[in-house]
Amino acid sequence: MTDFRKSTVYQIYPKSFYDSNGDGLGDLRGIMEKLDYIKELGADYIWMTPFFLSPQKDNGYDVEDYYRIDPRYGTMEDFEELSAEAEKRGIRLMLDMVFNHTSDRHEWFRKALEGDEKYRNFYIWKKGKEPGVPPTNWESKFGGSAWQYVEKFDEYYLHLFDVSQPDLNWDNPQVREEIRKVVRFWMGKGVKGFRFDVINLISKGDFLDDHEGDGRRFYTDGPHIHQYLQELNRETFGKDAEIITVGEMSSTSMENCYQYASEDGKELSMVFSFHHLKVDFMGNEKWVLVPYDFRKLKEILFSWQKGMAEHRAWNAVFWCNHDQPRVVSRFGSEGKYWKESAKMLGTAIHCLRGTPYIYQGEELGMTNPGFTDISQYRDVESLNHFRILQEKGLTEQDAYRILQVHSRDNSRTPMQWTGQANGGFTEGEPWMEVTKNCSYINAEAELADGDSVFRHYQKLVRLRKEYDVISMGDVKPLAEEHPQVFAYERTWKDEELLVVNNFYGRETVWSSGLDTAGFEKLLGNYEDGCPENGTFRLRPFETMVLFRRK
Ligand code: TEU
Numbered sequence: 436m437t438d439f440r441k442s443t444v445y446q447i448y449p450k451s452f453y454d455s456n457g458d459g460l461g462d463l464r465g466i467m468e469k470l471d472y473i474k475e476l477g478a479d480y481i482w483m484t485p486f487f488l489s490p491q492k493d494n495g496y497d498v499e500d501y502y503r504i505d506p507r508y509g510t511m512e513d514f515e516e517l518s519a520e521a522e523k524r525g526i527r528l529m530l531d532m533v534f535n536h537t538s539d540r541h542e543w544f545r546k547a548l549e550g551d552e553k554y555r556n557f558y559i560w561k562k563g564k565e566p567g568v569p570p571t572n573w574e575s576k577f578g579g580s581a582w583q584y585v586e587k588f589d590e591y592y593l594h595l596f597d598v599s600q601p602d603l604n605w606d607n608p609q610v611r612e613e614i615r616k617v618v619r620f621w622m623g624k625g626v627k628g629f630r631f632d633v634i635n636l637i638s639k640g641d642f643l644d645d646h647e648g649d650g651r652r653f654y655t656d657g658p659h660i661h662q663y664l665q666e667l668n669r670e671t672f673g674k675d676a677e678i679i680t681v682g683e684m685s686s687t688s689m690e691n692c693y694q695y696a697s698e699d700g701k702e703l704s705m706v707f708s709f710h711h712l713k714v715d716f717m718g719n720e721k722w723v724l725v726p727y728d729f730r731k732l733k734e735i736l737f738s739w740q741k742g743m744a745e746h747r748a749w750n751a752v753f754w755c756n757h758d759q760p761r762v763v764s765r766f767g768s769e770g771k772y773w774k775e776s777a778k779m780l781g782t783a784i785h786c787l788r789g790t791p792y793i794y795q796g797e798e799l800g801m802t803n804p805g806f807t808d809i810s811q812y813r814d815v816e817s818l819n820h821f822r823i824l825q826e827k828g829l830t831e832q833d834a835y836r837i838l839q840v841h842s843r844d845n846s847r848t849p850m851q852w853t854g855q856a857n858g859g860f861t862e863g864e865p866w867m868e869v870t871k872n873c874s875y876i877n878a879e880a881e882l883a884d885g886d887s888v889f890r891h892y893q894k895l896v897r898l899r900k901e902y903d904v905i906s907m908g909d910v911k912p913l914a915e916e917h918p919q920v921f922a923y924e925r926t927w928k929d930e931e932l933l934v935v936n937n938f939y940g941r942e943t944v945w946s947s948g949l950d951t952a953g954f955e956k957l958l959g960n961y962e963d964g965c966p967e968n969g970t971f972r973l974r975p976f977e978t979m980v981l982f983r984r985k
Contacts, residue, residue: 439679439704439790440749440906443896444529444628445478446794448757449486449508450494451849454861461849461860463509467517472878474524476798476889477896480628480679481521482529484757486514490540492599493815494757494847496632497538501617518625529628529679530621534614535636536600543613544601548585557610558601559593561642571642573650578819581650595636595654597815605637605663618671627678631703634682635660635691648719656684656691664695664702679704681751681790686719689739693746705749705790711735712759721841722820727766729938733921737912740788740923744910750789754780755797760845764803772940772976773800778891778960779936779978783921785895786934786980788910793892796850799881800888803845804870807835813867817842851877894958902957902982904930919943920973932957933981935966937973945971954981 453465463486473481485495486508495505504511518528537544546554561570561582569582569591575598582591583598593602603610618629638657645652664682672678680703682695687708696706713719714735715727743750754762763769767776777800785791806812809821817838824834839845844867851873853859858873870876881887899905908925919939925932933954937943951966958980964972965981 438906441900442479442679442790443477443785443899444480444482444681444751444790444792445473445476446482446484446756446792448484448494448795448847450866451847451860452795453850453852454863454865457861457863458507459861459863459866460507462507463504463513463517467513467520470517470520470524470526472882473526475882476793476893477900478526478793480527480529482628482630482681482792483531485531485533485632490538490599492538493597494813496533497536497540497597497600498533499538499540500542501532502620515624522625527627529630529681530626531630531632532618532621533632534603534617535633536594536596536602539599539601547601548587550587553609555588556607557604557613559604559639560588560590561593562590571650571653572644573653577816578823593639595633602639603637606639606659611663611666615667615670618667622672622675622678627675629672629678629680631680631682633685634664634703635684635687635695638663651686651719655686656688660691661694661702668700668702673700681705681707683707685709689742692743693748696743696748696750698747698749705751707751707753707756707792708739711739712754715765715840722824722837724837724840729918729921732766733912733915736787736921737910737915737923740910741912744788750787751792752784752787752789753792753794754784755794755846756792757794757846758843759794760841761801761803762797763800764845765840766938767976768940769802773802774888775960775974775976776940777888779938779976781888781892781895782934782958782960782978782980783936783938785892785899786905786925786932787923788908788925791895791899794846796846798889798892799851799876799878801848801851801876802870802872803839804848804868805839806842806844806868807839809835811868812838812842812844814843814847817844853877853879891958891960898957898980902930902932903927904932904982908932913947913949914945917943917945920945920971922947924949929985931983931985934979935971935973935981936978937976940975942975943973945973947971951981954983956980957982 449461452461455464487498488500488503488505489495543554543557573581575581584591635656638659639654640657682703684706692706695702714732717723763777849860849865849869851858854874858869881889904925904927908927911924913922914920922935947969949969951969
């Protein structure tokens with residue numbers, strides 16, 4: 436059994452990873468061709484975002500059939516071959532299960548629309564408050580009302596995401612049984628990991644107007660959430676000790692995560708929470724431009740580190756995924772200190788307590804693309820908000836500036852394999868433009884360079900396996916008041932680790948008051964440089980990992 440505390444997960448967005456057949460879209464055979472690259476990085480698991488049959492309104496998070504593979508990505512035989520080839524390399528596959536909602540093209544929803552009562556009960560229907568007024572004022576996460584009127588029934592159905600993604604009714608036992616069947620089917624294919632999409636939204640509470648906001652308090656970490664997760668665990672993946680699970684927790688609370696990701700194993704192995712990635716929002720509002728709040732970032736990361744450890748629960752640690760902008764553009768630098776900042780950010784997150792996730796291209800230091808025209812964007816959320824922002828009175832230029840920072844497409848541009856045309860991603864016309872800097876930010880160049888961002892990530896993955904203090908140690912926050920430094924200490928038996936990061940492009944000094952004698956440097960992003968008598972003189976975006984035995 437792989438110990439998930441020592442493991443690293445590599446996330447693939449299949450559409451943008453590698454195109455094996457020249458149609459401009461990445462596919463399963465493309466992933467297969469790149470398994471050696473992932474092996475070289477050292478990752479233990481590959482999480483693939485959904486490749487099930489789907490109309491692709493939300494790039495596969497709108498599932499039409501959980502048992503079939505979308506022909507755009509390949510066939511079931513391709514999946515089986517990929518799975519066998521991964522296994523040969525000691526890599527396991529983690530599938531992305533979207534169970535809060537289906538596509539409106541799913542057979543269940545089609546039957547519901549035909550008026551079949553059994554399937555109408557698979558979804559959430561309510562009468563309007565009065566003619567033309569939805570049941571509640573809840574907002575869809577992608578903009579607009581979360582309710583869609585269907586004249587035939589004079590009722591509305593709930594869609595927390597796109598109108599084409601109706602929410603499933605988990606209070607119906609038949610829905611829960613159907614979901615279990617899906618999980619068992621993929622377990623039968625040998626899958627050893629599951630990521631559950633927005634899983635803390637499946638249990639809906641009261642259907643009331645939200646006078647303060649958007650409705651999320653009525654369905655987030657809802658009344659039966661722990662019961663439903665425990666049931667799913669008991670009846671499906673809990674029967675196989677080798678399976679690891681991660682739940683994507685939208686706007687969750689730490690208290691709930693203690694239970695979701697408890698060591699007792701009744702629910703999930705670990706959780707993704709997003710509070711640390713809202714430090715450049717205004718409250719919950721992401722479509723604004725505000726500088727990121729470094730102190731808040733530290734505070735949130737530390738409080739989750741401490742809280743989860745004290746309650747014997749496990750974190751997933753990450754900066755990037757297919758919904759987030761590129762971290763080097765967000766908290767680092769695209770310019771002079773691109774390489775230093777990419778390495779620093781990797782170190783800061785990978786040495787924490789939790790299982791690290793690397794999103795494709797992060798290990799190369801890929802950046803946001805800086806798109807300047809709406810025709811370059813693909814994401815439904817970005818397209819909706821581009822319109823909504825202008826309806827609110829912003830100029831087109833201002834709307835672009837916000838999209839350039841916050842759009843989910845920032846992370847979805849094709850993987851940069853080479854410096855050639857289209858970054859070596861496809862022989863055809865890519866479904867989304869490749870970022871121009873593929874001329875120098877690409878896998879081929881970084882594999883050839885012993886000092887590259889890729890080589891740094893490779894070391895981080897290896898260190899986690901080699902040092903128990905990284906995988907198992909306790910965490911103690913340091914430099915909590917320092918305006919530029921993010922530092923922490925890890926301890927385990929006789930092992931001590933110091934991780935010190937300068938988050939800014941200017942030098943700084945941190946007088947730690949620590950006894951730093953006898954530490955050796957395991958990793959850094961400048962050649963020399965060690966603390967003297969507890970004083971750290973840090974260069975722009977400098978990072979260092981120091982180790983000693985007591
Ligand atoms: O995302 C959940 C989610 O709510 C956010 O990450 C969302 O993209 C963000 O809040 C919008 O500002 C998951 C998937 O990761 C995402 O790709 C899907 O679109 C979404 O669920 C619906 O399935």
